[in-house]
Amino acid sequence: MKFLDFFKMSKPSEPITDSNEVQKKYSRLRWQVFLSATIGYGLYYVCRLSLNVIKKPIVDAGVLSEGELGMIGSGLFITYAVGKLCNGFLADRSNIRRFMSIGLLVTALINLVLGFTTSFGFFLVLWALNGWAQSMGAAPCVVALSRWYGNKERGSFYGFWSSSHNIGEALTFIATSAIVATFGWQWGFKGAGLIGLVGFAIVALFMRDTPQSQGLPSIAEYKGDIAPEAKSEESGKSVGELQKMVLKNPAIWMLALASAFMYISRYAVNSWGIFYLEAEKGYTNLEASAIISISSVCGIIGTISSGFVSDVLFKGKRNAPAVIFGLMNILGLVLFMYGPKSMDAVSMVIFGLAIGALICYLGGLMATDVAPKGASGAALGVVGIASYIGAAIQDAISGFAIQSGKTVGEGAAAYDFSTVAYFWVGAAILSVVCTVIVWIMANRKKNG
Numbered sequence: 001m002k003f004l005d006f007f008k009m010s011k012p013s014e015p016i017t018d019s020n021e022v023q024k025k026y027s028r029l030r031w032q033v034f035l036s037a038t039i040g041y042g043l044y045y046v047c048r049l050s051l052n053v054i055k056k057p058i059v060d061a062g063v064l065s066e067g068e069l070g071m072i073g074s075g076l077f078i079t080y081a082v083g084k085l086c087n088g089f090l091a092d093r094s095n096i097r098r099f100m101s102i103g104l105l106v107t108a109l110i111n112l113v114l115g116f117t118t119s120f121g122f123f124l125v126l127w128a129l130n131g132w133a134q135s136m137g138a139a140p141c142v143v144a145l146s147r148w149y150g151n152k153e154r155g156s157f158y159g160f161w162s163s164s165h166n167i168g169e170a171l172t173f174i175a176t177s178a179i180v181a182t183f184g185w186q187w188g189f190k191g192a193g194l195i196g197l198v199g200f201a202i203v204a205l206f207m208r209d210t211p212q213s214q215g216l217p218s219i220a221e222y223k224g225d226i227a228p229e230a231k232s233e234e235s236g237k238s239v240g241e242l243q244k245m246v247l248k249n250p251a252i253w254m255l256a257l258a259s260a261f262m263y264i265s266r267y268a269v270n271s272w273g274i275f276y277l278e279a280e281k282g283y284t285n286l287e288a289s290a291i292i293s294i295s296s297v298c299g300i301i302g303t304i305s306s307g308f309v310s311d312v313l314f315k316g317k318r319n320a321p322a323v324i325f326g327l328m329n330i331l332g333l334v335l336f337m338y339g340p341k342s343m344d345a346v347s348m349v350i351f352g353l354a355i356g357a358l359i360c361y362l363g364g365l366m367a368t369d370v371a372p373k374g375a376s377g378a379a380l381g382v383v384g385i386a387s388y389i390g391a392a393i394q395d396a397i398s399g400f401a402i403q404s405g406k407t408v409g410e411g412a413a414a415y416d417f418s419t420v421a422y423f424w425v426g427a428a429i430l431s432v433v434c435t436v437i438v439w440i441m442a443n444r445k446k447n448g
Helices: 019-053 055-060 066-091 096-114 120-134 138-148 151-183 186-206 219-223 228-234 239-247 250-281 285-313 319-338 341-370 373-404 418-446
Strands: 406-409 412-415
Touching: 019 055, 019 066, 019 096, 019 120, 019 138, 019 151, 019 186, 019 250, 055 066, 055 250, 066 096, 066 120, 066 138, 066 250, 066 373, 096 120, 096 138, 096 186, 138 151, 138 219, 138 341, 138 373, 151 186, 151 250, 151 285, 151 341, 239 373, 250 285, 250 319, 250 341, 250 373, 250 412, 250 418, 285 319, 285 341, 319 341, 319 418, 341 373, 341 418, 373 406, 373 418
Parallel strands: none
Antiparallel strands: 406 412
């Protein structure tokens, strides 16, 4: 019981009555919260993607097979999916500083331990536990944005925060691959673990729970930007009642399905893109990592610009840009799988821009837009469990499909990637279909 008390939301402190002090403290702490959430969650990703960089070296060393790697990756996504739902609901009620920092500490320690083992069973269990620890990262960040940023600014800051995904990916594909190339695959895990410990320190020192815990008024009182209809709808309802409203909203479930298909294509490249480029197109591990890192760097641009695109160009509407970026995702994947080698970098530019924006739109922002503000963690949890079930299915199917298309002759392995290509591109197409359905649902609701 005392362990659970450790994660409870902080109690309000004595209110600050001086308006100038309130403004000064709000300004300073909001930036601390935003930067610690962005940097911290980016370093979460380093501890999640470490395995993806070293798949080919592990296979070449005879430590694990492609099918075993698929099962290990799927294990992470399954526990991550369940954890996203559970921890999304818990984050609405939790001390987000403690919640997020403990998860980052655990995932860093797991990576450090994996740098000293070659057992498939040990990999499977620890990587699955890593999935649960990883699920303690996103929800506290989204809850932090809801607690510290008003309605009229949250979209832009959400877009900037979402770039943490791509920052973490770029750091992984560049730094971790360089470590592996220099010191061997075991140091891919050890290096990620050490980086994760740095992230733990940043979150523990600079993240804050609620404005009220710092003697400040709530963001709604500070900004005064809650619409009257939102006040009447949410007024007097408990957190549990607001979370039930999320579960009864069909638009959130359709967004979850759209995100699930998008995550299949996203993690197809993140999990197997380096392997594909090495096996199919003859790149070295470092060269393949550099090409995949292009998508992560461009993803930062796509994510950061997503808020501007929807808020300015589409006047706050997310459906149209979500469809446009979904079509770009399809184009990028088609070029990657079917285009010539000279188009690999171009395909990753298009893919990165698209996925960067779609992570923001489908991965959370569109759901939190239509969810009660007091249950944003729950909305993210629903989208999260669907997204990572899709990612888990992808990793398992891709791993066994790649292994089944493997032939060995004269000491060298050759692969047939045609089956997984249909799977990856098909998922991207279905994501766009689901996004269009959400758009139709929104128009019907608007027109009565």
